[in-house]
Amino acid sequence: MLPFKIIVVDLETTGNSPRKGEKIIQISAVIIENGEIIDQFTSFVSPGKPIPPFIEELTGINDEMVKDAPEFHEIAPKILEILDNGVFVAHNVTFDLSFLQAELEEAGYNPFNGPAFDTVELAKIAMPSADSFKLTELSNTLSLSHVRPHQADSDAYVTAELLLHFINKLRVLPLVTLEKLQILSGHLKSDLSLLFDEIVSQKQRHVEDLSFDLEVYRGIALRKKTDDAPLPSIGDEIELDISKNLELHISTYEKRDAQIQMMDEVLESFLTGSHLVIEAGTGVGKSLGYLWPSLQFAKQHKERVVISTFTTQLQEQLLQKEIKLLENICPVPFQTVLLKGKNHYINLFKFEQSLREAESQYDVVLTKMQILVWLTRTETGDVDELNLTSGGQLFWNRLRHDGWHLPHSKDPWVSKDFYLHARKRAQSADIIITNHSMLLSDIINKGNLIPAFDYLVIDEAHHLEKSARQHLGIVLDYLSIKFTASQLGTLDQKQLYNRLYGLMNRYGVEGNLHSFELDTHVQQFYIDLEEAMNVLTNAFFKNAKKRTGAQKIQLRISEEMRKSRSWQPVQMAMERVISGMKLIDKEFQAILDTIKSKKLKLEDSEKALVEEFYSFLVEWNELNEQFRAVFLKEMNDFVLWLDGDTRSLPNSLVIQAQPVAVAQNLKEELFAKKKGVVLTSATLTVSDSFNYFLNEVGLARDEIKELQLSSPFDYDQSATLFIPNDVPEIGHVSNEEYIEAISSHLIGVAQATKGRMLILFTSYDMLRKTYELMKESGLLEDYVLMAQGITSGSRTRLTKNFQRFDKAILFGTSSFWEGVDIPGEDLSCLALVRLPFSPPDEPVTQAKSEILKAQGKNPFSSHSLPEAIIRFKQGVGRLIRRSSDRGIVIVYDRRIKTTRYGNAFIQSIPSMNVKEGDLFDLIEWIEDWL
Template sequence: MGNKYVVVDLETTGNAPKKGDKIIQFAAVVIENGQISEEYSSLINPLQSIPPFIEELTGLNDEMVEHAPVFSEIAPKVLTLLEGAYFVAHNVLFDLSFLQEELIEAGYNGFYGPVLDTVEMSRVLIPTADSFQLSELAIREGLKHERPHQADSDAYVTAELLLLLLGRLQHLPLITLKQLEKLSSGLKSDLDLLLDELIVKKETSIETLPDDLEVHNGVALKKVPIHKELVNEEQIHFPLSHFEKGEMLKKAFPHFETRYGQFSMMDTVYEMFSQEKHGLIEAGTGVGKSLAYLIPSAIYGRNKGQVIVVSTYTTQLQEQLLSNDIPKLEKMLPFSINTALLKGRSHYISLAKFEQSLRDLDDNYDTILTKMQILVWLTETNNGDMDELNLSSGGVLYWNKIKNDEAVFMTNKTWLSRDFYYRARKRAQKADLIITNHSLLLTDVVADNKILPEYSHVIIDEGHHFVKVSGKHFGLTLDYLATRMLISQIGLMEQKQLLFKLEQILEKPEWNNHELVHSFEVNQMIVALNDEMDEFFRVVAIYTKKKSRSANKYNRISCRLEADEANAEWLALQTSAERFFFLIKDFNEVISARLNLVKTKKELLNSREKASLEELITLNDELIEIAAAIKEMFLHPTNEFVSWIEIDMRAVQNSTTIFSQPITVGSYLQTQFFNLKKSVVLTSATLSVKNSFNYMLKELGLQIEDCSTLQIQSPFEYEEQVKLIIPEDLPEVNTIPLDEYIASITEHIISIAEETKGRMLILFTSHEMLRKTYELIKESGFLHDFAIIAQGISSGSRSRLTRNFQKFEKAILLGTSSFWEGIDIPGEDLTSLIIVRLPFSPPDEPITAAKCDQIKQSGGNPFSDYSLPEAIIRFKQGFGRLIRTRNDRGMIFIFDRRLVTTKYGNAFLQSIPPIQVEKKNLKEIIITIKEWL
């Protein structure tokens, strides 16, 4: 594209030009005829001091800009650069608003030419990027980014990114460009001008589509990859000698090191499958458990003609197995294996719904952007799986309209051969190895229409999560925002949403609708439904505030829901729930009658009407689920389930959720899963407590006599690689007020961090303690040159916070719940770990309290039977964050002295690899760090 583009980046004293914030550095990179033709950069004197946090971010200070020109002196040069050009920036509205303000103040006209935003363009053209931050995109696309947050470096990288994006645009098929152009007038930047130009250019030549693309029903998409039928019938006979196993692994790992634990696990998995026994295998960090179960699974499956199912905790772990471990497995085996990845149906796009939605024009910004992202993504994806996309929250709402589900009206056969979900299922039917997740596995167990083919042998990886996922799975959830959103999507007649569209169809003479309730009455029902929902959640909030003792303005408070006929709040709640329940039922009957009538002549409907009715059916089904949840939680509660309410005190109405779960899932799993399968092998790094599997077996509903168990120690030399220290000069955690405790641990954190130069992970058990510690560290000013990243305070997902932590030389990462496991920071990126307190669940946490009550009633000891083993398993997970490879070295500081002052403290130490525990005061700790690191 032979246009002139001027890529601009500014550093400023803040982010509000209208409130007097000023530019302190201006940089521009000019692109002409597809090449960088000029660079210009200047510091600018803002005539005000630079705030400390801007100095920290950019490295620019008052002395550096003291003798720089003021903006009005460089304004003529800026205007010359911008003449006849596109103004381009990464987040263009920020840079443009500053520039306009400064130009007008200097007595010039502002810039009113076309603008392009590389954030917006990246979202559309790189829809699968994890993040659209400039530094993240630079890493992803292999662009060198020398000095982030300095205008000249940022502008240059943005210019390189722009050239890359323009290249991607040119390679898109003409039909996709035309569809993007139709949508692009709703964007913030002038991408439509570029698209117009490109389309005109492409229309003058004959387009030949790349071999791997096709156009179907007016949408360009990747062709179905042809799966070769496997004819190689070679078998491998187990058990193999150590030598044979080593030779096999060397094919994928040229620098293979023998790990006897891995060999032992391979034999045990094969044996459990052959003997048709269930089993638990605890494999310490570094054993290489993925391949230790994949190799025997693939061989057993081939030898016996069986399909083997491998289930992981999350869809990310599924992807990891498929992209990382399966290719290695294929290098090792003398036969090919057919592997299929299968997720729940709503993960896949419905191309029929998407094609129809492209005709809707009344879209908001998020929907337009998401449609554009998907048009580009369809030219790249083999799987049609939503997890590949990086969608905004508005984009997720739109996805819910085009996700794959059972179609009643849109039975569009023309898309069937290209349907991603249908293809994934078909692949699974022919697969030797199916990779799925715990949630789908459990859905399939109780589903009438099975998703997975017949199978009898299963590996459950991250097995310590299986109980928790089962609890959620057999449980129920009722959420205020989700319910409100659902009712508003049906909408009142005057809002012209789905109800209005249904009534419009029924007004046509071909439907004899005299039997139906009048549309005025249906509209009144929606009004009543909305009012009753608000009232119900208001009563829920009153009940929670009355019952909850831990109300705190920062907290999500939670309280257990207990049926009590003598309690006025409970009776009010039950009455409100009953009214809400019957209103939903009545409304559901009215809508179902209407939909049933329309179904009788669905051939008279156009595709837009069919799409609206599909949406309405989905919402109507969800309403039925809400009614069922209300019935089970409030109208007929049982003792087997525990129900509780969670509320965020900062936005009570909008953040109220009610949960209900079986107190124990063992009996469900036993009857509905384990008894129906020949061999289920659960594996994880944390399944035992004090070298015994009894706790986990009981949670899973398994009997020790029906199971095999195996414990494989980590091959790492923990004695050599780890120092475990307990500070003697810290108070006991429960003996002083929280604020005093936080003050004393903060002093220790600062001293240890200064000595270890950061690279530190700190694990907390409560968000309140994390937040207060973070604030105190910041206030102290001692660690001003450290990047301090805190979960729930610094923005971003767990993986983004971890990536940011790894980017800085001196960094501290503070995390709670989800950071105790599943984050992997090998090598020197992490050299010290602090565990602030032993991870016992709060005794008033509803599910903990209910389990403890149940244990007490059956004559057990709640502490030793449940609270202690649960805390030990989490402690082992936290401990496992530090040493990830054979070469890692590091220090673990445990601030909770109960580890050495109580009898049960020893149970924690017996559950981790044997290492010496050292008790020292802060002075001695500093000396030890100096010697050790």
């Protein structure tokens, strides 16, 4: 029970800013006393102005509903009476409270001056692993009834229920955790310290036994780790009719011959120790198609099988969905482990010491509170379970694991270490799930990261070549460079250097240089780095080709350019930086090694500092090596380029280097060293041939068995490809004319389909201009338009919001061409504005073309065309996700009909009706079809 009255408020308004004359259209206040909801007040409010269409679409509140409603000043006394002596609570309290204060002030009343709680802030602490802290997503997660999202009465009531849920979540936390949260809560943005004070006070009066699944170690409560005993291995075959068992466990299961064939072929590949490539169309069920035979083989032959995926989402899906299903089906127990790189795991020693630092920076405080709660729940210690702010991610860089620099014995947390626990579990696992990044790191590190294995499944294999290029390459962005360097600090700043100097003074440790001499070198390094970045930015801006109207620019740094006079100032400036870094590293390494060799009896905070400094020097050296590789060494087999946005240089500057080809690396380090590798994806062939894919990853056709499994969906019945003949051909008109023609066409289509439309672009600039033209036309006022990079939110959030609205249009580029899953009627129309060719001046494309030309090959047919076809297949794959889905694909790029190569795109996708016509034909056909 809380001793204060709580009023949970929600407002619906005509817009975001009261300063711009926006007004309240609905208000609701839920009153909580003694931990129970006792009353609710709700009223529409007359805004004295029309409600915008977007707000009407969002809230369902229209002008008719507020026509006879009171004006705000009429209900203001009632609102103030409800709020009197209470705590104001809202989901994003700054918005609701500031809006209410503005309306009270305008009506001639004093503002509310009591305490306020923000349930968004509270959600981040009480549920640090939630996918989203939006009201709708939280209520869905907790199965709370939320009848009318974006109406004040429903939103206020569900916020009140969330508040009570969060309070109950906090109450059951151990006292040691709550006391630490209480100390930190004084630095939060809302007045949640009142809540923590009260909960701690109540808990101290009634001390409870610690829950059996928790332990307290060195003052921090942790969930106990379950030690998996090695499971009994079996030599007999797992006899099981898999289809029959799937039918028993999945109500909607349909037997798929292609899936059974895939299972047989994967098992055969492992049994014979051979490689296999499988293209499994949408609906085949490829995850189970490789997991079940992998499990059979692992148990029968006492061999672990590694599954590698491209995205962390698919890793989690495999673990939470398919693996759980197999645990129910399989007649023998088995063990699966999700294994990631060290820096995914928390270093508990560093975290313990960070709690002792007096820190008031908001993101750091919030992240510490999130971690304290999370440690009572996590079994993995994996950061991917946490939903951190961007500032929290930076703080995590201090806490992440990177091994030990002092002996293990000096870390008092080693027995509780999550990374070691994951490694130990992986040693006895039948199936290890990892990602392409970890797999490639393991190859580079000669098998030091993943326990030894000979059998491997690579899912989303169409990303393998790109992942390998990125992993063997270098990415340096301006902000990360500055952040890494700034962690060192100077002698008079309370950062690493200052703290290490204090430790040196205490134990009489001296370096080769006097501290002031070293500090001068550090200060000079910062000056040299700033100068080098400015010189690089100027060279970039001067030499980069600027496309008209485009803000993002790119510059390839060829070997000729690196040898030119114009590049010399960059080279000289970077040489000074590299030399300074080497000197600073040498001095600090010597100091740390002296501390280590003296075997001093360091306090825990001092040990943690030494560990942290060693970790920092690992990053420092890595950065120095990358600078050397990019600016001082020859990069004959690499392509080097700079990216940036003209509106925010140098902050947006990115330096990238990638090997032009990785086929030989993969052939020698992966395929030659493993007995059985299965590569699979929904998109691997071009015109029914695996040649392009195999060539990119370094496999010859005689080294691998090929299997193509078509989608079981009837595309002739469920999908149609439409090619408009009344739009200009790309290249025959200016970019602006093309965008204008496409925009007006898309408006007509959107009106016919009532939204439910995903429009895919190959350039962000074209996306932005099309979005602006369609929005400004005034013809789509009833529609919600959402665009990647314009509307805020991640790809996942944009997709979820798109599914929430009836009349929605989603504009996407790059990442939206694949991995977006919008089943059912939410998506009925997919529009592809251009065929997805990489720009010919894109650095990797350009470098590959030069090599192919030198080999006497045609770069277009050997690389550009097959790469575009695979992306096209990915894009078309967004439309039909289930057998019951229906929809239309519109391809605006007329090259699909007017060029000799156009037919290769159509032949590479599942067979479906192809129609051609003008906008009127299309609208008439859509209305009949949908």
